[in-house]
Amino acid sequence: MTYATKSPWVIHYDASSCNGCDIEVLAALCPGYDVERFGIVNTGNPKHADIFLVTGSVNEQNIKVVQEIYNQMVEPKVVVACGICACSGGIFHDCYNVIGGVDQAIPVDVYAPGCAVRPEAIIDAVVEALGILEEKSKALQAQRKGA
Amino acid sequence: MGKATVIPFGPQHPVLPEPLHLDLVVEDETVVEAIPQIGFVHRGLEKLVETRDYNQFIYVAERICGICAFGHSMGYAETVERLMGVEIPERAECLRVIWHELSRVHSHILWMGLAADAFGFESLFMHCWRLRERVLDIFEKTTGGRVIFSVVKVGGVVRDIDEGQLAEIKRVLEGIKDDYSQIMNAFLKDTSVKNRTVGVGFVSHEDALSMSMVGPFARASNVNYDVRMLGNGGYGRLSDFKPVLDTQGDCYARVKVRALEVLQSIDIIEEMIAQLPSGDIAVSVKGSPADGAEAANLVEQPRGECYYYARGNGTKNLERMRMRTPTSQNLAGMTTALSGCDLADVNMIVLTIDPCISCTER
Numbered sequence: 414m415t416y417a418t419k420s421p422w423v424i425h426y427d428a429s430s431c432n433g434c435d436i437e438v439l440a441a442l443c444p445g446y447d448v449e450r451f452g453i454v455n456t457g458n459p460k461h462a463d464i465f466l467v468t469g470s471v472n473e474q475n476i477k478v479v480q481e482i483y484n485q486m487v488e489p490k491v492v493v494a495c496g497i498c499a500c501s502g503g504i505f506h507d508c509y510n511v512i513g514g515v516d517q518a519i520p521v522d523v524y525a526p527g528c529a530v531r532p533e534a535i536i537d538a539v540v541e542a543l544g545i546l547e548e549k550s551k552a553l554q555a556q557r558k559g560a
Numbered sequence: 561m562g563k564a565t566v567i568p569f570g571p572q573h574p575v576l577p578e579p580l581h582l583d584l585v586v587e588d589e590t591v592v593e594a595i596p597q598i599g600f601v602h603r604g605l606e607k608l609v610e611t612r613d614y615n616q617f618i619y620v621a622e623r624i625c626g627i628c629a630f631g632h633s634m635g636y637a638e639t640v641e642r643l644m645g646v647e648i649p650e651r652a653e654c655l656r657v658i659w660h661e662l663s664r665v666h667s668h669i670l671w672m673g674l675a676a677d678a679f680g681f682e683s684l685f686m687h688c689w690r691l692r693e694r695v696l697d698i699f700e701k702t703t704g705g706r707v708i709f710s711v712v713k714v715g716g717v718v719r720d721i722d723e724g725q726l727a728e729i730k731r732v733l734e735g736i737k738d739d740y741s742q743i744m745n746a747f748l749k750d751t752s753v754k755n756r757t758v759g760v761g762f763v764s765h766e767d768a769l770s771m772s773m774v775g776p777f778a779r780a781s782n783v784n785y786d787v788r789m790l791g792n793g794g795y796g797r798l799s800d801f802k803p804v805l806d807t808q809g810d811c812y813a814r815v816k817v818r819a820l821e822v823l824q825s826i827d828i829i830e831e832m833i834a835q836l837p838s839g840d841i842a843v844s845v846k847g848s849p850a851d852g853a854e855a856a857n858l859v860e861q862p863r864g865e866c867y868y869y870a871r872g873n874g875t876k877n878l879e880r881m882r883m884r885t886p887t888s889q890n891l892a893g894m895t896t897a898l899s900g901c902d903l904a905d906v907n908m909i910v911l912t913i914d915p916c917i918s919c920t921e922r
Contacts, residue, residue, distance in 0.1 A: 427578050429601045431918045433626025433707040435577045436670065440706075443673075444690035457574025475579060475600040478571055504623055507611065510604040529626055529707045 420452025421543060424462035426482055428515060429505075430469025433529030434496035438466055441532035448536055459485035464542050466535070467515045470498045470505060476518045483519040489549035491542040493523045496530040503528060564592060567903070571600050575678045575907040578917040582910070586903055594898035594906075596891055602921040606881055613876035614640050614849065615714055624883065625919040626707050627670065628861045630663040632919075633712040635859035635883070638793060639868040640714045643855035643878075644847070649840045650794075652716035657794035658729070658832050659703070659711065660859075661825040666695040667862035668818045668825075669740075671914050672747060675815065678907045679756040684746055691739055698729055716842025726833050733826050744819045757812040761897040761909035764809060773893040775864020775886045776821065777913045780806045780813035787860035798831060811905075814912040848876050861886055863914050885919035 423442075427435045441448055442455050456462050459482045471479055483492065494515045497503035501514045515521055522545050525538035564587050571579030579600035585593040608620050621636035622629045634656050641648060673688030696706045702721050703709040711718050721729070747753055763773070768781035778785065786803035788795050795801070804820045806813035849872025857868040864886030873879035894913045901909055 425577075426572050427601070427918075429603055429918070431623045431626040431629075432578065432916070433623070433629065436626060436707060439577065440689065440693070440696075443693075444686050445693035457572075459572075469601070470603075472600075472602060474602070475571070478579070478600065482572055504620060505603045505605060505608075507608070508604040509607060510602050528623070529705075531706065 418547065419463075420454070421463040421539070421546060422454050422456045422461050423464045423466050423539070424456055424459055424482065424486070425466045425468070426479060428467055428469035428471050428475050428479055428499065429511070430496060430498055431529075434468035434498070434527075437529050437532050438468060438495055438535060441535045446532045446536065448539070453539065460487055462486055463490060463546055464539060465490060465492045466495050466539075467492065467499050468495045468530075470502045470511045470513060471515055471518045472510045472512060476512060479515065479518045489546055489553050491522045491546045491549070492519055493525060493535075493538045493542050494521045495525050495535055495538070497526045497528045500524045500526050563587070569906060569910075573907075575674075575911065577674065578915065580910070580915060580917050582898075582906075584898075584903070584906060589903050591898055591901050591903060591906060594895045596895060598891075598917065598921055600921070601918045605922050606883070609878040609881040611877070614878055617878070617881065618713060619710060621881075622708055622710060622712075624885075624922055625916055627667050627916060628663065628863065628866075628919060629708050630659050630712070631859055631861040631866065632883070633709075634660055635857055635861075635866055635868045636881070637712045637714050638859070639855050639857040639870045640849070640878075641845075642857060643849045643853050643870050643872055644714075644845065646715055646843065646845050648716045648843060650837045651720075651839045652841050653794035654797065654832050654836050655717050655721060655841065656712065658721070658829050659699075659709070661829045661832075662695055662698060662729075664825045664862045665736075665822050666692055666699075668822045669695070671818060671862075671911075672743070672815070675908070675911050676747075676753075678911045679753065681753065684743070687743055691736060691743065694732055694736055698732055701725060701728070713842065715845040716840070718842070720841045726836070730830065730833055733829060737823070737826060740822060744822075747815055747819055754812065756905075756908055757815055757912075758810060760811040760905045761901055761912060762810045763893055763897050765807075767896055768809070768893065771892045771896065772889055773864075774889045775861070775914075776804075776814060776817045777864065777890050777893060779803055780817045781809035782807045785865070787858045787865050790858065792858065794832065797835065798828060801828075811908055811912045818914075848872065848874060849878065850874060861919075863887055863916050863919070864889065866919075883922065885916070885922075887913070887916045887920040890915075891920070
């Protein structure tokens with residue numbers, strides 16, 4: 414990918430993270446790392462979002478919320494698992510109320526490991542997600558033309 | 561009066577970085593009752609003491625919450641040290657205080673940013689978070705981590721802060737003070753901010769006491785209680801400590817208490833650096849806690865008093881580890897502050913208790 418054709422909006426949801434990754438997601442958007450200068454904006458509305466940043470592993474209670482947000486997002490959409498808990502469960506993998514990584518609930522496109530995940534890793538994952546978003550968008554357009 | 565309607569608030573909500581669900585019963589625009597529902601972040605990590613030994617569990621304890629991470633690792637380590645009768649070097653105690661107070665500075669500035677975001681003052685939010693990055697840089701230089709430090713161990717601390725770094729911390733804090741006074745000015749004097757905070761979400765002194773509220777939320781209702789004034793650990797070396805109090809009990813008072821606590825923490829750090837004793841930073845801890853031995857401990861987290869309890873069973877694993885965290889104490893106060901408020905003020909009131917859901921549910 415040489416340039417971004419659109420400014421993606423992100424939505425962030427804390428599944429059962431310890432906050433460490435959440436504040437790093439916000440720190441990536443704020444001055445210091447400042448991805449907002451590329452038009453990447455944090456939105457609260459799933460219908461406005463292109464990239465879903467999930468932190469923390471899923472448990473019995475929040476698995477439905479994660480799936481609901483994912484289902485409300487409009488295609489094309491990309492999911493980024495931020496932090497090792499979202500990737501695999503991390504240090505809490507054998508807790509009785511942890512089902513596992515976010516991929517147990519919804520399809521995950523990019524994994525950004527780390528405890529807590531560093532803002533650089535989140536930015537790297539979002540850049541990778543942009544490429545996937547573009548591919549998905551092209552596939553969707555081709556499908557529409559074919560139909 | 562109109563018909564009662566229930567409006568769901570959360571778990572996914574723009575003002576909440578963490579999932580908390582509230583059923584808001586509203587009549588017209590007024591909230592009659594707020595019913596909280598929690599459990600979205602529950603992992604069950606207290607049970608992990610059965611599979612991790614007491615040295616390994618410190619890394620789990622640190623990940624109870626990513627904002628009060630240092631406080632939890634310190635609180636857990638102190639509890640286990642009491643359980644096993646370990647005396648840690650004075651330098652380690654003081655280094656813990658320095659990191660803990662730096663965490664409070666970072667946590668309060670982070671919270672002020674989120675509060676600014678909640679009342680729609682986006683640029684103030686960004687300014688707060690920019691300032692916070694400088695505190696995180698200190699953490700990164702002294703511990704290697706930005707939010708999770710892994711620097712405490714049972715028996716002391718893992719890393720020392722050398723003279724050069726101490727001078728750097730002092731220099732950075734001086735710089736932060738200048739910029740911070742401007743931000744504080746905006747929070748405490750700006751009319752548009754005051755319109756959203758003054759008189760909103762009032763909690764009386766009696767209510768604060770009867771609901772056992774803790775931390776800045778209680779101190780804003782003139783509850784004179786701060787664990788730091790008990791002088792545990794390195795805090796006993798402070799020449800003078802008086803909790804920051806306010807009598808108004810509204811959102812403005814809570815903003816003010818936290819704003820002034822940042823300055824207080826900076827003073828504590830400077831005092832600690834000035835009188836930092838030399839010597840070892842850790843003692844080696846061997847053996848296991850005795851069967852049936854019990855220990856309790858209190859730590860003033862950025863959000864309030866946190867209580868730790870541990871019981872040994874003669875093996876490397878603890879029998880029981882229990883924390884009572886500040887936000888679980890404050891949820892009752894929050895629902896009281898919410899009843900009777902305007903629907904538009906809900907996010908402001910929820911934020912001014914500084915909810916830390918991952919602490920609460922663990």
